[in-house]
Amino acid sequence: MADTPREPYVGRAMKRVEDPRLLQGIATYVDDLRLTGTLHAAFVRSPYAHARITRISTAAAKAAPGVVGVFVASDVNQACGIVPCAADMPNLKNPQHRALADGRVYFVGHAVAVVIARDAYTARDAALLVDVDYEPLPVVTDPEAAIKPGSPLTHPDLGTNVAFEWSMSTGDDAELERLFKSADRVIRQRMVHQRLTPVAIEPRGCVASYHRGEQSLTLWTSTQIPHLVRTLLPGMIGVPENKIRIVTPEVGGGFGSKLNVYIEEALCSHLAMRLHAPVKWIETRRENMSATIHGRDQIGDYEVAVKNDGTLLAIKSRTIADIGSYPQLLTPAVPTLTGLMLTGCYKYKAMRMDVTGVYTNKMSTDAYRGAGRPEATYLIERMADIVANELRMDPIRFRQMNSPTSSDFPFATACGLSYDSGDYHAALAKARRLARWNELLDTRARARKDGKLFGVGVSTYVEICALGPSKAMSAGGWEWGCVRIEFSGKATVITGSTPHGQGQETSFAQIAADRLGLPIEDVVVLHGDTNVSHYGRDTYGSRATVLGGTAIVMCIDKILAKTRTLAAHLLEVKPGDLTFEGGRFSANGKSLGWEDLAPAAYVAKNIPPGFEPGLEASSFFEPENFTFPFGTHIAAVEIDRETGETRIVKYVAVDDCGPQINPLLVAGQVQGGIAHSIGQVLFERTVYDEQGQLITGELMDYPLPRAHDIPEYVLGSTVTPSPSNPMGIKGVGEAGTIGATPTIANAVMDALYPLGVRHLDLPLTPEKIWRAIHLGEDDRGGARIPEADRSAPRYTTADVGEGALEVGNV
Amino acid sequence: MISAPFDYHRPSSLAEALSLLARHGDDARVLAGGHSLVPAMKLRLAEPRVLVDLSRVAELRGISEKDGRIVIGAMTTHAELASSSFLAAKCPLLTETAPQIGDIQVRNKGTIGGSLAHADPAADWPPVALALDAEMEVAGPSGSRMIAAAGFFTDIMQTALRPGEVLRAIRVRPTGPSVAYVKTEQKASGFALCGVAVVVDRAANRVSVAITGIAATPFRASQVERALEGGPLTAERIGEAARVAAAGAQLLSDMHGSADYRAHLAQVNVRRAIVRASART
């Protein structure tokens, strides 16, 4: 054991222990599992967005050699229950989402039948032999048209397309109205947050195996939430929770798309029980595009009340959220997160948000990286620019005057949240410095003089992470962990959060190794198997490191306290006389390390009275509050005036997620998040036509950002610890996506400002920009910036003060 | 199967390939790099019963020079074309275009013959073949024949190849350095939303311009060519000529680009390509 104290692991940019197996192709994904006797499932899916099923003929498929069975709604729906929606949404009209379409299909990709065969190829071939007659019904695709009287109905049985209506406000609407009346101006803008397809590189898939002797079920599934699946599956298939084991082997990306319980998981489980054989299903890319949840898809009308000196008073939003055909696990909760963060970084005095959730004949929307917060940040930060423009104020100065200073924290927002800690001005100043702001403005001035379209954009952001305190969550927001010092003195760390690419096998080992004084190689982190990791609330909402990491710290502290009594007993000193350093308890020149203490605790022949053998502890960490990471991003873009193509020439991100356990992992999260935003801002959108056909159903038509779309990033950070947990950490999994979308959009709009373009909705495709430039088209006839204002300088070079800076890793 | 079932043959000579094609008639398709055919089979847009894989037919591969013409075997991959120093010197339009196709995997497998025979309206090789006045050397049951590029692309994904025929090689004349390929990508697929190939023949004082991606077939922008005939290639004349780039074309229109936008891109890219080509001396 090392005698010289070593530099702590926490804070070091360490490569992931996960990487070698992932990069060498020797990691195990669901599709790599080979169980003897496995049967394979293939789905027959609806080609119509809305239709009555008049006949299903399965005879030809059943007769095909190698086919074991073909199942339709009447065969399985009773046994597979109802797909759960866990969001707290009073008055939600829920159309009872069952395993297979029963008599009607409600979206393209809706599963109508499942074929089970001895191999995957036969299953797919036989699926083509299932003959379904459809009688097409009127289709609902436009959520705004859907709530007008006389619209066709997505679910005729519900009698309405409105899934729910939800409002939140600062409390006193009279005060809100008074603020709007007293405002010098009310500035309005409508914005569309387009629908996006998550496109995890590994599609979904699962293998279910039923153990008849034990009457227990094991489900291997590519999910972010094995524990939630274990809690929810019993309600669907009737196997008790304590006889269900969920395993997530390697998961190749989720981004929220695997934060769900899907029909395929219930069906494979049920059929494995019924057919006495393991049943496997691997999603195709086309299924992934059409039958795995989509994200975003809100349309908002926003109104901001402001004084002429730039003071923000109040904000109102009327939002339509396109739910798609069914509520999935958290669908109705997503726009409520937009509501919670509606006031962003700003000292609004009052807010109100009214959301109408609308059913349409499309795939369900649900949480997608950022889940409601990217929508909030995008709208509030676009509004900040639009308002500043209209007041002819410098957008940076405008942001500074309206955001809290570091001494205002904890900061109570108009949305009723208490932001834990922050120094928004420091992050803004640092981003400006890293961007070489004044030079950037000179570059812009020169470019404009040369007739080029050059723009700079800024966005500050604050997000809500570490979801969350149980009082604010529908099913417990804690996280669980367990730490065991093995007989050998090595440590096994078990977490109930379920990393799937975020790297907690590394960062949790860093935390544990430091606290236990062990070399990091002696720490193993286990997760993703409910027989090993008994409890958990899994990974979403940038929660795993804050909550799961803290649970690990709590376990270690329990173990240290217990081990201290053992060491004192063995060294014949008082517990209080011992020091613990470098993994050793010492007193009077004598010391014991884990390799001494662990065997003593397990052999248990010489232990203090009342000492329980073993060195293991588990903990549930219940946070008091969310955490609120924040930052400032800056982008500069150049637009090809002729083609409308945007090139990002500079990108600076300053993110504050509190102290960083592993800066390399933080950078990876931020970089990936910005890439997601580049896709959303510049080209991604999920398109259904008027018949509800998914036009972007494959990667030939749905554009993902590629390496050559990604500019070089300058990443910096500030460090403002959160008081809500002992490590002071905040979470960073979604920050990039939340900060970057408005930043890039603001930069593009700045480039178009001299042409008088006030606002364009995402994605800002070359053609859309070209139309705005050459044909004067704005989205839905939005107002143009008055001629006289177009040459007014947006952004000034005046020094806004760098403030005192805690310089993080730049 | 993911595709419909099929039989698979891998002949080692052209003669064998031709006889397999003759034997199986309409049921058979040749397989080159598979980067267009296999995706179509996976989606069951194509369901050939017999595949004749040309990957082992050595005589269909490689780049050579014969009678003052450059001869490129149909099975030569995009990657081989991209890295040929011979072509960089003799026909640089080919080496400029090849790296703009797909990604590394696509270029390592996809072939120039497959691309031309597939005749995707957004593919990059067809306009290059048109601008170079290439000749397609075709082998069939009754011997060989030549098809001029101008008559090769007959409709969307249709060519002048007859059943049982194999595209054997592409023949082009060497050019000088005054060439360019300018492409705007369809963002998702990477194919051309509008691609323009230009060859400036200084000796003959002539410009060849071909456009892909905006119509059902790639085409020679003959109105542009005519507008430039005889005079110097000044920025002004080029700009003026480029205005008619899409004139008369039956424009494609979809969510990736409206007809208006494609027509506009054609003008911009034609101008840029001619300017770029004429600056290369």
Ligand SMILES: Cc1cc2nc3c(=O)[nH]c(=O)nc-3n(C[C@H](O)[C@H](O)[C@H](O)COP(=O)(O)OP(=O)(O)OC[C@H]3O[C@@H](n4cnc5c(N)ncnc54)[C@H](O)[C@@H]3O)c2cc1C
């Ligand atoms: C992800 C991706 C991106 C791509 N991006 C681009 C791009 O940017 N630009 C672009 O131009 N292309 C692109 N392609 C298409 C690619 O270049 C293909 O390789 C090419 O179009 C077809 O060539 P192949 O050798 O793969 O032919 P195959 O797919 O094997 O065959 C295509 C068709 O041609 C026929 N055929 C093939 N060879 C012959 C022959 N010698 N004689 C007669 N018939 C023949 C086949 O029977 C088949 O009908 C892309 C493809 C993919 C998968």
